[in-house]
Amino acid sequence: MEDIEHIEKHVKLIxxxxxxxxxxxxxxxxxxxxxxxxxxxxDGSAYIEWGGNKVLAAVYGPREAHPRHLQDPxxxxxxxxxxxxxxxxxxxxxxxxxxxxxEISKVISEAFSAVVFKEQFPRTSxxxxxxxxxxxxxxxxxxxxxxxxxxxxAGVPMRDLVTSCASGKIEGIVCLDLNKDEDNFGDADxxxxxxxxxxxxxxxxxxxxxxxxxFQKAMDLSIAAAHRIYDLQRDALRRRYSVTLExxxxxxxxxxxxxxRMEPAPSDFDLGPEGI
Amino acid sequence: MQSSGxxxxxxxxxxxxxxxxxxxxxxxxxxxxxxxxAQLGVxxxxxxxxxxxxxxxxxxxxxxxxxxxxxxxxxPSHWLVDINSPYxxxxxxxxxxWRVEFGDTARYMKVGDAILCHVLSVDEIKxxxxxxxxxxxxxxxxxxxxxxxxxxxxxxxxxxxxxxSMIKDMTRCEIYVGQNGRIWLDGEDxxxxxxxxxxxxxxxxxxxxxxxxxxxELIERVQRGQAGPRAT
Numbered sequence: 001m002e003d004i005e006h007i008e009k010h011v012k013l014i015x016x017x018x019x020x021x022x023x024x025x026x027x028x029x030x031x032x033x034x035x036x037x038x039x040x041x042x043d044g045s046a047y048i049e050w051g052g053n054k055v056l057a058a059v060y061g062p063r064e065a066h067p068r069h070l071q072d073p074x075x076x077x078x079x080x081x082x083x084x085x086x087x088x089x090x091x092x093x094x095x096x097x098x099x100x101x102x103e104i105s106k107v108i109s110e111a112f113s114a115v116v117f118k119e120q121f122p123r124t125s126x127x128x129x130x131x132x133x134x135x136x137x138x139x140x141x142x143x144x145x146x147x148x149x150x151x152x153x154a155g156v157p158m159r160d161l162v163t164s165c166a167s168g169k170i171e172g173i174v175c176l177d178l179n180k181d182e183d184n185f186g187d188a189d190x191x192x193x194x195x196x197x198x199x200x201x202x203x204x205x206x207x208x209x210x211x212x213x214x215f216q217k218a219m220d221l222s223i224a225a226a227h228r229i230y231d232l233q234r235d236a237l238r239r240r241y242s243v244t245l246e247x248x249x250x251x252x253x254x255x256x257x258x259x260x261r262m263e264p265a266p267s268d269f270d271l272g273p274e275g276i
Numbered sequence: 277m278q279s280s281g282x283x284x285x286x287x288x289x290x291x292x293x294x295x296x297x298x299x300x301x302x303x304x305x306x307x308x309x310x311x312x313x314a315q316l317g318v319x320x321x322x323x324x325x326x327x328x329x330x331x332x333x334x335x336x337x338x339x340x341x342x343x344x345x346x347x348x349x350x351x352p353s354h355w356l357v358d359i360n361s362p363y364x365x366x367x368x369x370x371x372x373x374w375r376v377e378f379g380d381t382a383r384y385m386k387v388g389d390a391i392l393c394h395v396l397s398v399d400e401i402k403x404x405x406x407x408x409x410x411x412x413x414x415x416x417x418x419x420x421x422x423x424x425x426x427x428x429x430x431x432x433x434x435x436x437x438x439x440x441s442m443i444k445d446m447t448r449c450e451i452y453v454g455q456n457g458r459i460w461l462d463g464e465d466x467x468x469x470x471x472x473x474x475x476x477x478x479x480x481x482x483x484x485x486x487x488x489x490x491x492x493e494l495i496e497r498v499q500r501g502q503a504g505p506r507a508t
Contacts (some may be wrong), residue, residue: 064363123363123402152315155330155331155427156315157289157314157315157333159290161288161289161290198307234288234291237288241331242286
């Protein structure tokens with residue numbers, strides 16, 4: 001019988017021409033799509049698809065902080081809950097908070113604490129919920145990027161959007177935005193979040209080992225990518241409100257408002273044959 | 277508000293909205309002599325003051341605001357009022373229009389009652405106190421309540437109340453618009469429904485130019501439709 005313990009497990013993550021498993025070059029991002037204002041009940045919300053990641057973010061507040069003893073008389077709390085759906089990974093994830101999600105929640109809430117104008121809302125809390133629906137490495141970056149759009153959508157005053165991206169090392173080569181296989185079989189992963197306007201770093205973590213030079217290279221890659229993602233975030237917010245803007249352009253006076261979009265439905269009023 | 281011209285662009289938190297020589301107003305902050313937007317909104321500039329009118333956000337009470345509140349709890353000498361903001365707001369019995377004996381608060385207003393009141397004071401940690409001392413303040417009876425985003429309230433009211441008074445005249449409704457985004461309106465059923473519709477239109481098209489005309493047209497159309505069957 002074959003000794004399965006000694007089958008070579010090596011996966012070739014990057015070929016000789018510098019192409020990765022999914023065909024990207026070392027400095028390429030996975031495709032990203034962001035949509036703002038997807039949830040009706042939340043004060044602000046956003047949905048992001050980042051490669052195979054699908055993440056929903058909702059923001060509530062500023063609202064009364066509960067429990068009361070957590071309230072800070074000088075500033076608002078920024079609370080975050082990062083949660084993975086049981087069906088988000090290939091094996092079922094046991095639902096509920098675990099060591100990993102508590103840690104991610106903590107670092108993300110700290111990242112946002114750095115940009116929100118907390119002093120404007122003493123005794124309140126701004127609650128951020130990040131729900132990972134489908135995971136494929138880099139969910140904390142995706143979640144953070146979406147939550148930042150959701151915060152702006154909620155009208156929470158802040159210094160800038162927070163943008164996040166990860167870089168890592170696979171087969172000795174520093175690469176941007178690792179996917180699942182690269183994350184699992186690679187040498188290192190280093191997620192970071194920046195405030196693009198000032199270049200401040202608000203989140204920096206590392207799994208694995210990088211030399212100082214490799215780390216510098218990873219930082220440069222992530223920062224350059226973050227600026228590209230920043231444009232996508234801003235674009236998502238503009239699109240959310242340009243829907244209203246297009247309506248206005250189309251129906252600038254004296255054009256009459258169209259009937260079908262009125263609320264409640266015209267039939268509810270029984271307005272007669274000439275109703276709107 | 278300009279009567280015509282291009283639409284004012286939307287600014288996003290962190291976006292530069294002004295340089296040296298301008299002063300940062302609400303919804304903005306300055307950093308190194310530059311002014312940036314702090315909120316998602318529309319940029320405005322007046323007398324060298326740059327501000328961002330937010331498109332979303334919660335109601336933060338300011339002293340003097342006329343608001344519509346809902347009683348959520350009461351103690352022996354006060355009522356607790358929900359004012360649609362992150363902060364709970366007590367109304368002390370001495371600030372009510374009645375002479376309330378200690379422990380008698382429930383005889384005057386119960387949980388669920390709606391009131392028109394004013395913000396008496398807000399301190400630095402945002403402790404809010406309400407008052408009903410003003411003549412127009414009262415317990416609201418009858419009518420209906422609706423909620424709009426607090427950021428849209430100025431549009432519902434209009435310049436010097438032009439929008440709301442037009443709706444009032446045209447629909448023969450009594451309307452109170454609270455700064456907290458709660459609106460109380462009372463009138464004949466059909467009229468109140470028309471007024472509610474007009475307010476929903478304003479909320480939906482808050483950034484539009486010539487909104488007053490659009491609203492007038494909507495109300496006229498609906499009322500013509502209402503008169504139609506009778507005329508034929």
